[in-house]
Amino acid sequence: MSTYLIYSLGGAVIFAIGLYALLARRHLVHKVIGANLMGSGTFLVLIGLGNRAPGGTPDPVPQAMVLTGIVVTVALTALGLAITKRYFSATGLDDLDTDPREGDHP
Amino acid sequence: MRDRLKIMPLLASLAALGIIATTIIGLPSTAPGLSAQMNANAETIGIKNVVTAVLLDFRGYDTLLEISVLMLATVAVLSLRVPPSESRRRLTGESGLLLGSLTRLLAPFMIVIAGFLVWVGSSGPGGAFQAGAVLGAGGILLALAGYDRPAWVRQSLIRVALTIGLLAFIAIALLPILNGGTLLEYPDSARKTLLLLLEGLLTLSIGASLASLFLASASRGQDGGGR
Amino acid sequence: MTLVDHLPALLIIAPLAGAAITFVTERSVDRIVAVLTSIIITLFSGMLLYRVASGGAFRYEIGGWGAPIGIDLVADGPAALFLLLTAVVGTAVTIYATAYFPKDCGTSYGHGLFWTLWLFMWTSLNALFLTGDVFNVYVCLELIGISAVALVTLKGDADALRAGARYLFASMLAAMTYLLGVALLYSSTGQLDMEMLRATLTPDSGAATGLALMVAALVLKTALVPAHFWLPTAHASAPTPVSAALSALVVKASYFAILRLMLSVMPPGFIPGAGTLLGILGSMAIIWGSLQAMRQTRIKQWVAYSTVAQIGYLFIVFPLADSGADVLAAALGGVLLHALSHGLAKTALFLGAGSLMDRFGHNEIARMTGAARTLPVLTATVALAGVTMMGLPPSGGFGSKWQLVSASIGAGQWWWALVLGLGGLLAAAYMFRVLAVLLSDTPTEVRPTHAPVRLEWLPLALAVAALFFVFAAPFVDSLAGISTIMLHAGVTP
């Protein structure tokens, strides 16, 4: 059970937990947190599997990918929270399942 | 509202976990990946921190799009904010003793750290994103402590600060095309200075972006906020 | 390296620079910058198409490093075609938007930030069509996702926010799954460039799982049934020009990535049964989307569900991919022709529907009677765009249906031909249901409009272009031949 397996399998578990949260939780902020968990899990898998270089120095490409991934996750999270806040101030709801009201307008 | 356990999402995530775990276990225990070529090329261009070399030079195009993602998110959050008239309430009242004095102590220190991170990026872990994050945090801290924007910082100046990093990156990317190179092909002579200039401006933009991402949606809200 | 050699890079930098400029400049200048940028991009796309058609596909090594180290842009036949489609539809949407969004919209419509968001989306579309690196596809997908969500929530009302939120969470799920796929793919092959991946893919490595996750994520972004739940509300509650761009271009961008992965990166049968599964999902999309479109009472939801149905046609190429080079050539030409003609016709349909809603003041299809007499141009637009949706000659839709039917019969999988035939009939059902209302004689009053004429004649021009698009089929087929996909197909027996 070499070290890279511990981290990458751990990452996989975190990804799964995040996936459950994103799919199952009704509250929008919980969904955003779930998405972040999925992101962190993926990054852990990336870094874990990037550490298998024979010479011991970790492969720089996964690290670059993780850095880019982090920035993208920040962007997605910011947008998610902004929409959640705006949707809350518009309808007083914090989940998508209850329909704000009937009817529709163009 | 307690969420009860939902079967379908549970099955989906367990299935995902199973597939991913078996794949990871099945992978060979040693795999060089691209580290050999990357290290070799990083030597030739003289950047000790290979990750920065990958981020800014070899896969600089990824970073260009990444900066665009961050700025796009800022524009998106700005487009979502409620018109300023409704949200004129300031974030908080006058700051308490602890927050006020702590901010006065930390703010200059954070700016120095940001500068250091930019400089060390070429040799050790650091660079534009890390420095930008520290700068952004400083900005948010100042706003939370109740320091309002100084008068000369008008809306247009903030927009320039937000885009200066991207505009610089585009300019530096187009430069080599004018004299025979391809996009983002830094001339060897000016590589170091160009990268440093680029990192500095990127830090400014990333700091401004992260701060406005927080402040744009936080500066209004029905219940919270000032007394 | 003349200007023409730099076209791939310029096609990405131009809209990106346009976006940055429009963010900094005052709002009145924005629309001028946007129109100028769209003209420049259309020019560049035309030049690139001519270059690829005459000189063949070529790679553009960013930073001069070359594939495994740096990122390469690939300008081949399909990419050039999609770029030109994006340019044409993009210019039409931009011109329509200059009339749709009021000059001084103050704090409405996202504080006038439409132009910046729109040019960012255009950047990401061009970037995705050109990129040859799977991780770069991830960054492009995110750019598309965020700009699309922001544009959907531009109106700021509860429906738009709801649709935007649902779209965003679908995008997040797709993003993380895709990235995990890239992680597994890179960890097992050590490559990120598509051409390099093709060379090093071995069936027994973990790459199959990685690629499966990536394709699954892209299927969610393309809203293929059953992962289409987020599309109808998002495309219907967005402002009209945005809906047109979403339906005509954005879903096609993630589809293009699937095309690259399934046919260019993976050798045939690399993921056993994947092609057939995608074909089955595509067939379900055609049937389910059409049935849903028949039930819609509101015009924009009706057009959105038509998109869900039309997306299904694009996936019929995958089960036919490994039945020999000539079947693949016909099927690939067919789906490209469908993507292009659907892009034109769907833009015309959405812009036309938007103008109809503006003139009638509501979006209930049942109350839009007598439009043929009072709004002849808009009725003609909906009718002509409908011809392409139904795949009747002489439209591009017919050309693609013909080539896909011939390919599926040629490959001995005649059942896809039945699905395509049924799809055409179902499309006729939901199209003529609305046309019959527009043609009915009970007159209803129509609001006078101050909107300039381009709101009506522009969609008609696009619909007419789609109507005669079958004559572009030889050109599209020749370009389908100049693609990395056919290169590999040519290699395998």
Add this chain to the structure above:
Amino acid sequence: MTVWLPILLPTLIAIVTFVLGEARSHARNAVNLIGAAVSATIVVWLAYGAYGGDVVASTIPLLSGIDFGVHADLTGMLFSTVASVLWFVTLIYAIGYMDHARDRARFFGFFALCIAAANGVALASDPISLFLFYEILTLTTYPLVVHSGTAEARAAGRKYLIYALTGGTALLIGVAWLTVLAGQTPFTPGGALAGVTGQTTALRAIFALMVAGFGVKAALMPLHGWLPGAMVAPAPVSSLLHAVAVVKAGVFGIIRLVNELYGPEFATSLGAAQVLSALAAISIIVASVIALRQDDLKKRLAYSTIAQLSYITLGVALCSPLAAAGALAHLAHHAFMKITMFFTAGSLAETVHVKKLSQMGGVARRMPITMTSFAVAAFALAGIPPLAGFASKWMLGAGAVESGSTWALIVYVAAGALAMGYMVPILFASLRKGDLDATGGLESDPRMLWPIVFVAVVSIVMGLAAGVPGSPAHWAMSAVLPSFGGVMP
């Protein structure tokens, strides 16, 4: 290049008509009439060329490995000449008929487009091009069927589409399948499928699919359901489209299919022609019987058309030179005969507001010329010598005997009797005394009257001049001969 004109010119006229719009009616009428005249002369000129033997052809590349082509051969030119000439005549009639109607620009525009598509069907040089124009014809006729916009019209339109588009899909799959098997097979007299060996089951299935596709417009029972309903369209539409252009396109497709795609011998060897002839025979009898009981004049004429169309289908399916020539001749003869009757029905409806036989009392006195023309056409249809109907029916009958299937002769004779059965009561109904409102003057609007008389006279002339070259009968004979090895048995 001129071979494309019969398609492009009417399309151009349609575009100009749409652009001219509703207000400028005189300009629009002028454009249509002159345009129709010019395109009729071009078609006749091409037909003359075809008679001389030089078949003008032209193709443009279309889909992967498929050319889109047209050629002015004898068979095609006969149908195109009939359609173009009658378009000009119907335009005059329509201007009179639609004098105070609304949406006339839309009407005349789509009218021209239908003729362009019909000419396309006539001139197409291979099954794929034929299919292209065939489907365009469906699209351009729909707006005319629902022209009035009433609920009844829209329902008829919907029914028409369900039949036409389903048939179209069957045709698409058939043609695509054939192209995969045999490549692009341009129409060649005597059959173009020599290259395909074996595959008999596939070829039978393709034949069935294509007959289903063409059968919808050819009103082959049970695919005829839409035609009676489509009678709700304005009279000019019923007369030109639902008696000449649209329904003849279906039958024309079957003629191409049997004579110039499969070839008569091959179709008979496959057993397909026999099935087709049985279907046609059933259609003739059943349609004629139903026609007997129709009180609505246009519905009666519609069922008569269904029967007469199956005359042509049966003639082709008998696969003998005389019968095939008779079928092609009947295509032309029936067009003129039936259009006279539909014109009359329209004129009655417009002038004295009479739609049903029961209301036709006193019409003969009020509109003597119209009704005599109708009588001439009726007798011609029933096959009374020396009128047009007799000429083609005689050829069909002789062909039936020559092909050895005498039962077909019996069917034709019985159908002739039935035709008398449903035509004569119309004449008697008009001769009865009736309380017609005496307000209007004698006869109908002259713009409606003279076209009726013209087409009636042509019905007579075609009968008398059956043997003269240039007459439809002779024309059909020389058009069909190459498919049977160029020799009269």
